[in-house]
Amino acid sequence: MSRTQRSQLRPPRPGIRGRGIPEATVARLPLYLRALHALAERGVATVSSEELAAAAGVNSAKLRKDLSHLGSYGTRGVGYEVQYLVYQISRELGLTQDWAVAIVGIGNLGRALAHYGGFASRGFRIAALLDAAPGVVGQTIAGITVEPIDDLERVIKEQGVSIAVLATPAGPAQLVCDRLVAAGVTSVLNFAPVVLSVAEGVHVRKVDLSIELQILAFHEQRKSGGTVMDAERLVRELDAVDAVDAVDATEAAGEAAEAAEAMEGMRQ
Amino acid sequence: MSRTQRSQLRPPRPGIRGRGIPEATVARLPLYLRALHALAERGVATVSSEELAAAAGVNSAKLRKDLSHLGSYGTRGVGYEVQYLVYQISRELGLTQDWAVAIVGIGNLGRALAHYGGFASRGFRIAALLDAAPGVVGQTIAGITVEPIDDLERVIKEQGVSIAVLATPAGPAQLVCDRLVAAGVTSVLNFAPVVLSVAEGVHVRKVDLSIELQILAFHEQRKSGGTVMDAERLVRELDAVDAVDAVDATEAAGEAAEAAEAMEGMRQ
DNA sequence: CCGACTTTGTGCGTACGTTCACAAAGGCGT
DNA sequence: ACGCCTTTGTGAACGTACGCACAAAGTCGG
Numbered sequence: 001m002s003r004t005q006r007s008q009l010r011p012p013r014p015g016i017r018g019r020g021i022p023e024a025t026v027a028r029l030p031l032y033l034r035a036l037h038a039l040a041e042r043g044v045a046t047v048s049s050e051e052l053a054a055a056a057g058v059n060s061a062k063l064r065k066d067l068s069h070l071g072s073y074g075t076r077g078v079g080y081e082v083q084y085l086v087y088q089i090s091r092e093l094g095l096t097q098d099w100a101v102a103i104v105g106i107g108n109l110g111r112a113l114a115h116y117g118g119f120a121s122r123g124f125r126i127a128a129l130l131d132a133a134p135g136v137v138g139q140t141i142a143g144i145t146v147e148p149i150d151d152l153e154r155v156i157k158e159q160g161v162s163i164a165v166l167a168t169p170a171g172p173a174q175l176v177c178d179r180l181v182a183a184g185v186t187s188v189l190n191f192a193p194v195v196l197s198v199a200e201g202v203h204v205r206k207v208d209l210s211i212e213l214q215i216l217a218f219h220e221q222r223k224s225g226g227t228v229m230d231a232e233r234l235v236r237e238l239d240a241v242d243a244v245d246a247v248d249a250t251e252a253a254g255e256a257a258e259a260a261e262a263m264e265g266m267r268q
Numbered sequence: 269m270s271r272t273q274r275s276q277l278r279p280p281r282p283g284i285r286g287r288g289i290p291e292a293t294v295a296r297l298p299l300y301l302r303a304l305h306a307l308a309e310r311g312v313a314t315v316s317s318e319e320l321a322a323a324a325g326v327n328s329a330k331l332r333k334d335l336s337h338l339g340s341y342g343t344r345g346v347g348y349e350v351q352y353l354v355y356q357i358s359r360e361l362g363l364t365q366d367w368a369v370a371i372v373g374i375g376n377l378g379r380a381l382a383h384y385g386g387f388a389s390r391g392f393r394i395a396a397l398l399d400a401a402p403g404v405v406g407q408t409i410a411g412i413t414v415e416p417i418d419d420l421e422r423v424i425k426e427q428g429v430s431i432a433v434l435a436t437p438a439g440p441a442q443l444v445c446d447r448l449v450a451a452g453v454t455s456v457l458n459f460a461p462v463v464l465s466v467a468e469g470v471h472v473r474k475v476d477l478s479i480e481l482q483i484l485a486f487h488e489q490r491k492s493g494g495t496v497m498d499a500e501r502l503v504r505e506l507d508a509v510d511a512v513d514a515v516d517a518t519e520a521a522g523e524a525a526e527a528a529e530a531m532e533g534m535r536q
Numbered sequence: 537c538c539g540a541c542t543t544t545g546t547g548c549g550t551a552c553g554t555t556c557a558c559a560a561a562g563g564c565g566t
Numbered sequence: 567a568c569g570c571c572t573t574t575g576t577g578a579a580c581g582t583a584c585g586c587a588c589a590a591a592g593t594c595g596g
Contacts, residue, residue, distance in 0.1 A: 020490070024583060030482040034461065048543065057463035061546095061585050068545055076544045076591045093482050094489030101481070108380035115376045118461060118478040123485065163484055186491060187484040189477075193302065193386060195325035203487045205480050209457075210386040212473050213369070214298040214361050216431055216455040217391065219471045221362030222288075223454060292553060316573065328573095329555055336575055344561040344574045 021092070025066045029089050031056045032063065033122075036086045048079035090123075100127035102161040102185075104176055105168030106136050106146050109191055113165060114142045127159035132172070149176070156183035163187040170194045289360070293334045297357050299324045300331065301390075304354045316347035358391075368395035370429045370453075372444055373436030374404050374414050377459055381433060382410045395427035400440070417444070424451035431455040438462045 035055035039047055049067075053060040067074065067085075070092050074080040090096055101124050103110050110129070113119075119126055131137055132149040139146050147155055155161070164185045168176055173192035180188065187203045190196055196204050303323035307315055317335075321328040335342065335353075338360050342348040358364055369392050371378050378397070381387075387394055399405055400417040407414050415423055423429070432453045436444055441460035448456065455471045458464055464472050 022582075026483055026486050027479075029486075030476075030479040031463070033482070034478075035463075049545095050543085055463070057465070059585070060543095061587090062583090064543090064545060065584085072545075074544060075593085077542045077593045079543070092486070094485040095482065097489075099481075099485055099488065108376075108383045112376035112380040113477065116477060119481065122478070122482070124481055162488055163481065187488050189480050189484060195299070195303075195323070197325070201491065203484055205484060207475055207477070207480060208298075209381065209384060209475070210302075210390070211295075211298040212457050212475060213367075213387065213392055213431065214301070214363065214390075215295055216457060216471055216473060217362040217367055218294050218297075218360070220367065220430055220455050221365075223469065290553075317575095318573085327555075329557090330553090332573090332575060333554085340575070342574060343563085345563050345572045347573070 021069045025069050026093075028056070028058065028062075028066055029093055031058070032066070033086065033089045033093070033095075036082055036089070040082050040086060044082055046079045046081050047085075049074075052080065095123035097123065099124050099163050100159045100161045101125065101163045101165060102128040102130060102156060102159070102180075103165045103167060104130045104149070104152070104180070105166065105192075106131040106139075106141065107167065107169075110165075110167040111141055113167060114144065124163075127161050128155045130155065132168075152176075152179050153183040156180065156185060161185060163189070166190045166192055166196075168192055289337045293337050294361075296324070296326065296330075296334055297361055299326070300334070301354065301357045301361070301363075304350055304357070308350050308354060312350055314343075314347045314349050315353075317342075320348065363391035365391065367392050367431050368427045368429045369393065369431045369433060370396040370398060370424060370427070370448075371433045371435060372398045372417070372420070372448070373434065373460075374399040374407075374409065375435065375437075378433075378435040379409060381435060382412065392431075395429055396423045398423065420444075420447050421451040424448065424453060429453060431457070434458045434460055434464075436460055 032052065035052055036047070038055065039052075049060045049064045053063040056063065064074075067080070070088055073085060073088055087096075101119065103113055103126060106114070106129050110131070114126060114129055126142070126144060129141060129144050129146045130149050130152055131146050137146050137148045156164075161183075162185060164180045164187070166173060166177060166180070166188055170192050173190070173194045174196060177188060177190070177196050177198065181198055181202055186201065188196065188198070188205070190204055190206045191208075193208055193210060196206075198204055300320065303320055304315070306323065307320075317328045317332045321331040324331065335348070338356055341353060341356055355364075369387065371381055371394065374382070374397050378399070382394060382397055394410070394412060397409060397412050397414045398417050398420055399414050405414050405416045424432075429451075430453060432448045432455070434441060434445060434448070434456055438460050441458070441462045442464060445456060445458070445464050445466065449466055449470055454469065456464065456466070456473070458472055458474045459476075461476055461478060464474075466472055
């Protein structure tokens with residue numbers, strides 16, 4: 001029923017192409033790296049894409065395609081040399097140099113992160129711990145003394161920190177983030193339950209326990225959800241019919257609204 | 269440059285369509301929910317897709333499409349009623365019921381998670397803490413007594429736990445996971461740096477600090493990477509040329525190998 | 537030195553996700 | 567009552583990701 005023909009849509013991007021590795025691939029490289037380290041420790045010299053894929057929990061075609069983005073390492077009929085591949089991936093990920101990391105917010109989580117050995121092991125060095133609470137400042141955690149948040153700018157610059165871990169409460173998170181960025185930090189790993197806004201060129205990754213749990217709850221409900229067939233779910237399934245049109249949608253909304261009215265205690 | 273023009277590609281079947289909400293959408297719903305809660309607390313009654321999208325850090329078209337998967341809530345010309353939308357999303361995510369959660373492995377991380385208030389707030393109740401260390405068992409953390417890992421099966425069943433948080437070291441993770449699943453757990457939030465293998469129908473989500481940092485390091489390197497132009501990077505860029513063929517790839521591998529040989533201290 | 541076998545690297549079709557742009561829908565002022 | 571203005575919901579284009587399947591490339595036994 002589409003009457004509008006829109007044909008001369010011009011993509012303004014000519015395509016600078018060839019620039020980089022797909023984000024999805026980058027996200028998997030650490031996985032491969034870990035599997036390779038495990039193999040290396042067991043003295044394995046070479047590994048096939050099939051084996052490595054199994055160890056990393058992906059399928060082998062995907063692994064091969066991922067690795068092909070780094071270059072043509074690997075020998076047909078044999079596989080990949082473990083040590084060599086470790087080096088190539090490490091290099092691509094930027095792990096052949098050391099990164100100074102600062103952890104801001106030394107609550108329960110910050111403390112746990114400071115103790116976590118996985119950091120130091122591969123290219124990351126905890127260069128500073130920062131907190132605002134007077135009771136925490138001065139404490140020594142994992143061999144590092146917690147410094148006051150007021151010294152943030154000085155510490156970041158002195159230590160050459162470019163990656164920061166934000167483990168403060170939600171309240172001060174944006175403010176602290178702004179100060180970090182102003183002081184020279186260009187990558188932030190954010191544990192605070194807020195959406196950070198940062199200048200272009202600054203990378204933020206978010207880890208949110210609450211969100212992860214909610215996603216699990218969704219699937220959990222799906223599993224046991226076949227039993228509960230309420231008005232709303234019914235309505236949604238009517239929507240799913242192919243011949244749906246605007247009238248249906250309107251009615252659906254109306255019925256759903258009724259269902260909602262029938263319900264009282266809305267969790268605030 | 270695409271030379272193959274593929275015009276009359278017929279999608280043979282749209283599929284059984286209408287079955288479910290896209291995974292990407294599900295992952296964003298908690299984000300919207302959080303933004304909505306914040307708005308509700310400030311007493312906001314209705315919100316436009318533009319405003320809500322800004323609060324959640326996504327673009328408005330995406331938000332509208334996401335919400336459209338739940339049904340046709342929202343009024344044209346006005347926006348969405350905050351309270352109502354909160355209810356709809358909560359319901360879709362399965363947060364209108366309470367989920368019993370068990371945390372296994374009460375190290376620094378497990379402790380931090382147990383203290384984290386974000387759990388209890390919305391539909392999740394920490395029903396049990398479990399650990400293997402005699403020194404930890406019996407401790408009371410956030411009002412909950414740590415129970416011995418031997419009682420895992422009993423505790424899971426007694427409390428009706430279906431979602432477990434795995435915060436053990438890598439070593440015992442798979443074993444513990446197997447026991448959890450055998451005891452009835454069907455969703456696992458895994459903090460251990462291992463790839464868990466589980467039976468079909470069990471959902472696993474992974475949170476890995478080390479991986480997140482490595483991804484950041486990759487981008488960090490990219491930013492400052494313009495300066496370092498070594499043989500390998502050069503080779504990779506030759507690869508990026510359109511007219512690349514097998515010969516190029518082979519040479520690239522060869523040269524890269526030389527570069528690697530020149531390097532000695534491979535980080536193990 | 538050759539032929540069989542193994543495994544990589546990738547072209548291709550499909551599915552999924554994102555973004556644009558706009559018609560439809562509804563409120564609101566006059 | 568009507569037309570203007572705002573905002574939703576969505577069709578369609580575009581881009582990314584995935585996985586199959588296979589030719590190319592290399593090893594290894596004889």
